[in-house]
Amino acid sequence: MFAAQLALNALALGSAYALVAIGFVLVLNATTAVNFAHGESVVAGGFAAVAIAGLLPAGIPGIVLLPGVLVVTALLGLIIAGVAYLPIRSRPPVSVFVTTIAFGIIVTNGLNAVFGAAPRTAPALVGSGAVEFLGVTVSLQSLAIIATAALLIGALAFVLQRTQLGRQFRACSQDPEMARALGIRLVRITLLGFALGTAFAGAAGLLLAHQFFVSPSDGGILILKAYIAVVIGGWGSLRGASVGALLIAVFEVGVASVSSQPVAEAMLYIAVLLVLFVRPEGVFGEPQRVRA
Amino acid sequence: MTTPGLQIEGLTVRHGAVTAVSNASLSAAPGEVTCLLGMNGAGKSSLLRAIIGLAASDGAIAVSGRDISQMATEHRIRAGIAYVPEGRRVFPGLTVAENLLVAGPARNADRQERLATVFELFPQLAQRPADRAWQLSGGQQQMLAIGRALMARPDIYLLDEPTLGLSPRVIDDVAESLARLVQTGAAVLVAEQNAGFAAHVADRTILIQTGRIVAPSGAA
Numbered sequence: 001m002f003a004a005q006l007a008l009n010a011l012a013l014g015s016a017y018a019l020v021a022i023g024f025v026l027v028l029n030a031t032t033a034v035n036f037a038h039g040e041s042v043v044a045g046g047f048a049a050v051a052i053a054g055l056l057p058a059g060i061p062g063i064v065l066l067p068g069v070l071v072v073t074a075l076l077g078l079i080i081a082g083v084a085y086l087p088i089r090s091r092p093p094v095s096v097f098v099t100t101i102a103f104g105i106i107v108t109n110g111l112n113a114v115f116g117a118a119p120r121t122a123p124a125l126v127g128s129g130a131v132e133f134l135g136v137t138v139s140l141q142s143l144a145i146i147a148t149a150a151l152l153i154g155a156l157a158f159v160l161q162r163t164q165l166g167r168q169f170r171a172c173s174q175d176p177e178m179a180r181a182l183g184i185r186l187v188r189i190t191l192l193g194f195a196l197g198t199a200f201a202g203a204a205g206l207l208l209a210h211q212f213f214v215s216p217s218d219g220g221i222l223i224l225k226a227y228i229a230v231v232i233g234g235w236g237s238l239r240g241a242s243v244g245a246l247l248i249a250v251f252e253v254g255v256a257s258v259s260s261q262p263v264a265e266a267m268l269y270i271a272v273l274l275v276l277f278v279r280p281e282g283v284f285g286e287p288q289r290v291r292a
Numbered sequence: 293m294t295t296p297g298l299q300i301e302g303l304t305v306r307h308g309a310v311t312a313v314s315n316a317s318l319s320a321a322p323g324e325v326t327c328l329l330g331m332n333g334a335g336k337s338s339l340l341r342a343i344i345g346l347a348a349s350d351g352a353i354a355v356s357g358r359d360i361s362q363m364a365t366e367h368r369i370r371a372g373i374a375y376v377p378e379g380r381r382v383f384p385g386l387t388v389a390e391n392l393l394v395a396g397p398a399r400n401a402d403r404q405e406r407l408a409t410v411f412e413l414f415p416q417l418a419q420r421p422a423d424r425a426w427q428l429s430g431g432q433q434q435m436l437a438i439g440r441a442l443m444a445r446p447d448i449y450l451l452d453e454p455t456l457g458l459s460p461r462v463i464d465d466v467a468e469s470l471a472r473l474v475q476t477g478a479a480v481l482v483a484e485q486n487a488g489f490a491a492h493v494a495d496r497t498i499l500i501q502t503g504r505i506v507a508p509s510g511a512a
Contacts (some may be wrong), residue, residue, distance in 0.1 A: 164393070164394070164396075164398070164400070164403070167386065167390050167393060167394040168394055170383070170385065170386060170390075171383045171386060171394045174383045174384060174385055174386070175381055175383060177346060178377065178381045178383070179383075179394075180346070180365050180366070181344055181346060181365060181369075181375045181377065182369065182394065182395045182440070182444075183365070183366045183369030183370060183395075183444070184366070184394075185366050
């Protein structure tokens with residue numbers, strides 16, 4: 001029963017991490033650039049939830065905040081694209097590293113100035129409490145996190161696989177110049193990638209902010225985890241990033257259950273170094289498949 | 293009165309300090325295959341890329357008399373040009389059907405109708421709609437690249453070395469595909485270094501050497 005409990009906790013944490021990692025890959029695929037302000041976007045989502053909840057009657061369930069958080073963070077994504085990516089997209093990638101890092105620092109300091117440095121908490125998604133299922137006690141918050149993440153990931157999969165916009169997005173991520181030669185507007189796809197990717201980060205911020213709190217300086221650790229998930233899952237793979245995120249959560253929850261959170265974190269980074277040493281393309285990454 | 297097809301006047305393409313195409317003038321008429329014949333590095337690809345807007349250029353480019361030289365690539369596509377690049381460049385992770393649909397029009401019903409037409413023209417593709425493009429042979433990928441261009445129903449097709457790396461039997465299939473494009477009433481401009489293929493398919497042949505048009509010709 002304890003193992004089942006742990007597995008469910010890991011699945012809930014992994015679901016939130018998966019949203020962070022998927023958001024990271026969406027921007028990566030739309031631009032081939034790494035958005036180093038992505039961790040701060042997760043934090044911004046958490047604080048957006050705190051702020052919106054403050055405007056609504058007390059005791060409102062956190063799930064009600066989701067549309068507002070998605071809109072606010074999607075707009076933040078458009079601002080990141082407009083300020084830190086589009087004006088310098090033809091310059092070497094290191095320029096985008098610097099501008100997005102700078103943007104992240106601005107977000108951190110801005111949140112610090114408005115909300116203060118102390119950790120804050122957002123409302124529980126559907127209220128506190130637990131349900132008993134097959135002898136396992138499951139917290140409602142964990143179930144709500146898993147369900148919300150599954151809904152968002154399912155909606156994204158539908159858009160990417162079944163719509164013309166999704167096909168255009170995937171074409172751009174595979175060969176941007178050829179996509180352009182077909183008449184696809186790359187700037188539109190770039191903006192879509194930033195808006196969707198940052199909205200996913202923001203949703204993760206809402207999901208994490210109740211149980212794990214949110215503070216302005218959390219961005220660094222969150223982007224590191226997204227980066228690790230992408231490295232494990234294979235660079236640019238949305239499915240791989242989700243699996244990588246779940247593995248990180250399983251690892252963290254599992255190791256922390258027999259030792260402590262700091263030991264789990266340290267072990268995670270050692271494991272990632274080993275993965276990179278043995279399989280530089282990631283656990284699920286595949287070499288480019290091109291047939292002559 | 294407007295001239296149908298593609299007209300190019302005084303086109304110059306530079307890559308930094310290197311002039312890839314110098315003051316080129318040519319035209320491609322509807323219902324004809326015009327072959328731009330030249331060796332490797334002659335400037336054929338640069339010229340086609342300049343027409344589609346992927347390479348910066350000076351000079352006049354007109355489609356049915358309408359100047360497109362200042363337009364962004366997406367507007368040139370809408371003006372009626374489709375491009376089949378060297379090396380096919382199909383999207384390897386997309387399925388055959390997705391590779392075609394992505395190049396189709398905004399309305400879903402129109403896309404599906406054009407997809408059916410392309411599958412009719414290329415039965416080999418129709419047999420593998422759900423296969424990823426990277427799983428196709430080189431010849432099938434070339435068919436897919438041509439089919440993808442067809443999805444836009446353009447007035448002008450630009451094909452860059454469509455026979456490169458293909459077996460003689462597959463080259464015959466490509467020649468047949470070009471004949472189908474011409475039957476739609478479109479102008480077809482093909483960049484080639486394979487003189488035999490050019491002689492086989494071209495209504496007109498234009499020779500290009502070190503970035504200069506050296507021999508426009510009449511009927512082949």
